[in-house]
Amino acid sequence: MIIAERKDLGHIVKMLEGKSRILVAGCRSCVSICHAGGEKEVATLSEALRLLAGSEGREVEIAEVTVERQCEKEWVREIERQVMDSDVVVSMACGVGAQVLQEMYPQVMVVPGLNTSNMGAPEEPGVFAEKCGGCGDCVLHLTGGVCPVARCSKSLMNGPCGGSQDGRCEVNRDLPCGWDQIYRSLERLGRLDLLEVNIPPKNWLPSRSGGPRRIVRPPAVQSEEEKEAMR
Amino acid sequence: MRSGSNLERVLESGRFAVTTEIGPPKSASADPVRRKAALLRDSADAFNLTDNQTAIVRLSSMASSVVCLQEGAEPVMQMTCRDRNRIAMQSDLLGAAALGIRNVLCISGDHQTFGNQKEAKNVYDLDSVQQLMVFRQMRDLGQVWGGDVLEERPQVFLGAAANPFADPFELRVARLAKKINAGADFIQTQAVFDLDRFERFMAMVRERGLDRRTHILAGVIPLRSANAARYMKTKVSGMSVPDEVVDRMKNAADPKKEGVKLCVETIDRLRSIPGVHGVHIMAIGWEDIVPSVVQECGLAPRP
Numbered sequence: 001m002i003i004a005e006r007k008d009l010g011h012i013v014k015m016l017e018g019k020s021r022i023l024v025a026g027c028r029s030c031v032s033i034c035h036a037g038g039e040k041e042v043a044t045l046s047e048a049l050r051l052l053a054g055s056e057g058r059e060v061e062i063a064e065v066t067v068e069r070q071c072e073k074e075w076v077r078e079i080e081r082q083v084m085d086s087d088v089v090v091s092m093a094c095g096v097g098a099q100v101l102q103e104m105y106p107q108v109m110v111v112p113g114l115n116t117s118n119m120g121a122p123e124e125p126g127v128f129a130e131k132c133g134g135c136g137d138c139v140l141h142l143t144g145g146v147c148p149v150a151r152c153s154k155s156l157m158n159g160p161c162g163g164s165q166d167g168r169c170e171v172n173r174d175l176p177c178g179w180d181q182i183y184r185s186l187e188r189l190g191r192l193d194l195l196e197v198n199i200p201p202k203n204w205l206p207s208r209s210g211g212p213r214r215i216v217r218p219p220a221v222q223s224e225e226e227k228e229a230m231r
Numbered sequence: 232m233r234s235g236s237n238l239e240r241v242l243e244s245g246r247f248a249v250t251t252e253i254g255p256p257k258s259a260s261a262d263p264v265r266r267k268a269a270l271l272r273d274s275a276d277a278f279n280l281t282d283n284q285t286a287i288v289r290l291s292s293m294a295s296s297v298v299c300l301q302e303g304a305e306p307v308m309q310m311t312c313r314d315r316n317r318i319a320m321q322s323d324l325l326g327a328a329a330l331g332i333r334n335v336l337c338i339s340g341d342h343q344t345f346g347n348q349k350e351a352k353n354v355y356d357l358d359s360v361q362q363l364m365v366f367r368q369m370r371d372l373g374q375v376w377g378g379d380v381l382e383e384r385p386q387v388f389l390g391a392a393a394n395p396f397a398d399p400f401e402l403r404v405a406r407l408a409k410k411i412n413a414g415a416d417f418i419q420t421q422a423v424f425d426l427d428r429f430e431r432f433m434a435m436v437r438e439r440g441l442d443r444r445t446h447i448l449a450g451v452i453p454l455r456s457a458n459a460a461r462y463m464k465t466k467v468s469g470m471s472v473p474d475e476v477v478d479r480m481k482n483a484a485d486p487k488k489e490g491v492k493l494c495v496e497t498i499d500r501l502r503s504i505p506g507v508h509g510v511h512i513m514a515i516g517w518e519d520i521v522p523s524v525v526q527e528c529g530l531a532p533r534p
Contacts, residue, residue, distance in 0.1 A: 201350065202350070202352075203350040204350055204351060204352040204353075205344065205349055205350050207352065209343070209351070209352045209353045210344060211342070211344070
């Protein structure tokens with residue numbers, strides 16, 4: 001899932017300067033699970049914006065809405081009326097949702113309410129950790145199911161570096177060393193032999209380094225006739 | 232004087248400047264740079280040493296710049312954002328200045344997928360505008376980014392690139408303004424074949440007074456063949472080559488001679504455009520033609 005955090009109130013208020021009809025649009029998917037942009041967080045932000053406007057004697061209209069998935073047009077279409085009735089939309093989805101919303105309604109300014117952080121998972125209630133670097137060329141079979149791209153601070157492929165101590169990363173002692181975890185995992189799996197093999201320079205072409213990625217699945221692509229029929 | 236470079240001196244004196252390029256070799260030998268520098272020394276005010284151009288691994292631009300210096304030719308060290316983060320960039324700027332390099336050209340760099348290391352991870356920690364901001368702070372305030380004080384400032388003349396032929400056209404002038412605001416003392420443009428479009432660009436530049444805040448050197452490429460013209464027209468993004476140019480090259484009895492003639496004519500016309508302070512002649516792989524182009528334009532000898 002995508003992990004995000006809400007921007008601080010001051011930053012959001014600044015983006016909304018001069019706007020009087022504001023729609024706060026949440027998403028019930030990933031950002032809801034990580035307590036950043038679901039229904040509850042939409043209500044909290046809206047209330048804070050109303051209180052602030054009230055205390056400054058400003059007249060603002062703040063509407064709230066939360067869609068199932070802001071990254072998919074089919075769901076976003078359901079809130080078309082509310083979007084079109086606004087001066088500005090604060091997207092409480094990840095950066096993907098915010099962009100889909102803006103693409104669909106180019107005449108209305110969409111501003112981000114969240115900072116999108118990473119692809120990760122809940123570790124324990126309230127704690128979310130990055131797991132995948134989206135490099136486009138998975139090596140989990142070589143690293144005991146622990147991603148060196150996302151979980152080693154240096155993305156080393158033949159780690160660990162000299163800064164690994166007591167299972168902790170040199171960058172931050174609260175952070176587990178990814179390569180320590182790889183080692184423990186391969187030890188449990190009886191595959192420490194994999195750590196003897198030098199992994200050659202990685203192909204970063206399928207990663208973001210190769211340019212924005214676009215994946216096409218031919219069987220799912222609609223012909224012009226099919227698209228027309230859908231309309 | 233910001234840098235004391237020869238290029239800065241020529242431009243600040245109001246004379247029409249000439250720069251050209253020397254492509255470093257795919258080799259651990261500096262001899263090709265040495266030979267080209269000796270050949271071109273008297274034909275230009277300064278010489279761009281490209282930084283792994285088209286993302287092909289070559290002798291480094293800093294090493295090549297030093298070789299150029301040893302031959303008595305003033306280098307413009309190119310530095311791309313593709314291969315270095317801000318630590319390496321700032322360190323390399325200090326290194327270059329310490330070695331006597333006085334001109335640095337800040338550029339994004341061709342994407343690595345065009346070169347021979349397609350699988351490389353690119354850096355782009357800074358873009359070329361940010362690179363200029365950082366370098367100007369180092370030179371003018373004597374601070375690295377973040378504020379740590381330098382014992383000695385890098386005395387460099389800062390350059391940037393501009394492409395009037397890329398899209399969206401109107402944004403190109405705004406981007407040039409951003410580079411000037413960030414610290415670009417001089418600008419070298421993409422090669423001009425489409426003079427009409429370039430004149431429109433320059434009119435917009437003058438309208439914003441940008442030509443008075445930086446020195447614009449218009450790029451030119453002497454063509455060797457109709458194929459070269461066609462290739463640039465169809466295969467190189469961000470280039471505009473009018474049909475007349477391709478046709479002229481195609482119909483020429485001696486294409487090389489025609490290419491030089493075309494280049495000389497282009498330079499003559501560029502000299503008449505207000506706000507153009509010099510030319511940048513790019514003749515990679517055909518460097519030995521540069522002296523005659525400069526000669527025929529009446530731009531030799533150099534001051």
